[in-house]
Amino acid sequence: xxxxxxxxxxxxxxxxxxxxxxxxxxxxxxxxxxxxxxxxxxxxxxxxxxxxxxxxxxxxxxxxxxxxxxxxxxxxxxxxxxxxxxxxxxxxxxxxxxxxxxxxxxxxxxxxxxxxxxxx
Amino acid sequence: xxxxxxxxxxxxxxxxxxxxxxxxxxxxxxxxxxxxxxxxxxxxxxxxxxxxxxxxxxxxxxxxxxxxxxxxxxxxxxxxxxxxxxxxxxxxxxxxxxxxxxxxxxxxxxxxxxxxxxxxxxxxxxxxxxxxxxxxxxxxxxxxxxxxxxxxxxxxxxxxxxxxxxxxxxxxxxxxxxxxxxxxxxxxxxxxxxxxxxxxxxxxxxxxxxxxxxxxxxxxxxxxxxxxxxxxxxxxxxxxxxxxxxxxxxxxxxxxxxxxxxxxx
Numbered sequence: 001x002x003x004x005x006x007x008x009x010x011x012x013x014x015x016x017x018x019x020x021x022x023x024x025x026x027x028x029x030x031x032x033x034x035x036x037x038x039x040x041x042x043x044x045x046x047x048x049x050x051x052x053x054x055x056x057x058x059x060x061x062x063x064x065x066x067x068x069x070x071x072x073x074x075x076x077x078x079x080x081x082x083x084x085x086x087x088x089x090x091x092x093x094x095x096x097x098x099x100x101x102x103x104x105x106x107x108x109x110x111x112x113x114x115x116x117x118x119x120x
Numbered sequence: 121x122x123x124x125x126x127x128x129x130x131x132x133x134x135x136x137x138x139x140x141x142x143x144x145x146x147x148x149x150x151x152x153x154x155x156x157x158x159x160x161x162x163x164x165x166x167x168x169x170x171x172x173x174x175x176x177x178x179x180x181x182x183x184x185x186x187x188x189x190x191x192x193x194x195x196x197x198x199x200x201x202x203x204x205x206x207x208x209x210x211x212x213x214x215x216x217x218x219x220x221x222x223x224x225x226x227x228x229x230x231x232x233x234x235x236x237x238x239x240x241x242x243x244x245x246x247x248x249x250x251x252x253x254x255x256x257x258x259x260x261x262x263x264x265x266x267x268x269x270x271x272x273x274x275x276x277x278x279x280x281x282x283x284x285x286x287x288x289x290x291x292x293x294x295x296x297x298x299x300x301x302x303x304x305x306x307x308x309x310x311x312x313x314x315x316x317x318x319x320x321x322x323x324x325x326x327x328x329x330x331x332x333x334x335x336x337x338x339x340x341x342x343x344x345x346x347x348x349x350x351x352x353x354x355x356x357x358x359x360x361x362x363x364x365x366x367x368x369x370x371x372x373x374x375x376x377x378x379x380x381x382x383x384x385x
Contacts, residue, residue: 011161011245013205020200022241 129243133250134268139284140255142276143313145173146351146361146374148252153362154378156208160247163203164211167264168254171214176355179204179211187215192234192263193224199241222259231259232301236267257291265292266301270308272381277315277325285310289336307338311377315344343377346370
């Protein structure tokens with residue numbers, strides 16, 4: 001066995017976390033930074049805003065009462081209303097559900113950050 | 121392991137035997153510490169419902185953090201939520217719920233491939249992934265073997281433990297050939313743990329195991345860790361195996377085992 005890979009040795013916990021948050025079989029990542037860098041979203045700002053509002057509303061109660069770490073909550077529970085909005089967006093804008101899911105997860109994280117700031 | 125330099129993707133090692141108490145957890149810990157000392161990025165996965173290595177590493181477990189059970193039960197779980205980033209070696213915690221994995225996933229789609237699939241994002245993050253398996257050959261061990269590149273079988277000088285090798289070998293062959301779940305799975309070697317040259321059982325194991333290893337197309341590691349209190353003390357005190365009593369003879373044998381696995385580096 002040779003010397004370890006320098007790139008891997010230099011990975012910080014944050015860098016690892018970002019890489020590990022990729023979906024299996026998909027290059028998509030869910031970090032807010034990546035979402036910003038890939039914007040604007042191809043299906044229109046209005047749709048994104050609608051989704052964000054729906055997701056935020058769905059999460060406000062759960063987040064306040066949640067026993068789980070926030071990110072777990074995000075990955076375990078995408079609200080059914082939000083999923084319906086995503087399906088509509090996927091059909092009307094010809095976007096793969098898988099890609100939409102990754103974007104939606106970014107939106108959820110951003111929505112939760114807003115909840116944080118609002119002290120909910 | 122293959123002497124092919126640094127892999128572009130992580131190499132995954134399943135540490136197994138269907139007999140309990142043979143030293144799988146200690147061997148897993150030794151591999152992780154030895155690799156981390158070399159500057160390698162290592163992820164440890166605690167598949168054992170007893171979660172001993174999770175406790176040893178002072179990691180959190182359910183319900184505080186998502187565990188390997190969450191990862192296997194819910195395929196949409198993000199790996200990043202389950203990994204706890206620690207000095208030297210990251211870990212996905214074990215969980216008592218793993219005892220129910222077989223029944224929970226009995227009708228689950230792709231149940232044998234859940235771990236392999238879940239680990240895909242980790243393949244270019246880590247150099248090695250070490251899986252500490254439970255003392256059973258159920259679905260959790262099956263998932264480990266489907267995800268693994270190498271198998272390390274840990275045994276002790278006892279009839280029951282050595283008999284366990286046959287069961288493991290049969291399972292590995294089924295996974296490789298009968299079902300083609302993982303055709304390239306390699307039994308890297310057998311580690312004879314809790315060795316005492318003064319005991320008849322150890323001398324008998326010394327005589328039998330080379331032939332058994334040959335039958336299984338694998339090797340017997342030269343390292344022979346003894347049953348020393350230093351090992352138990354390190355675990356009980358939740359201290360590093362190689363750091364607690366570094367000059368202990370049994371600890372030195374575990375270092376030798378890691379050297380052998382890594383090819384003498």
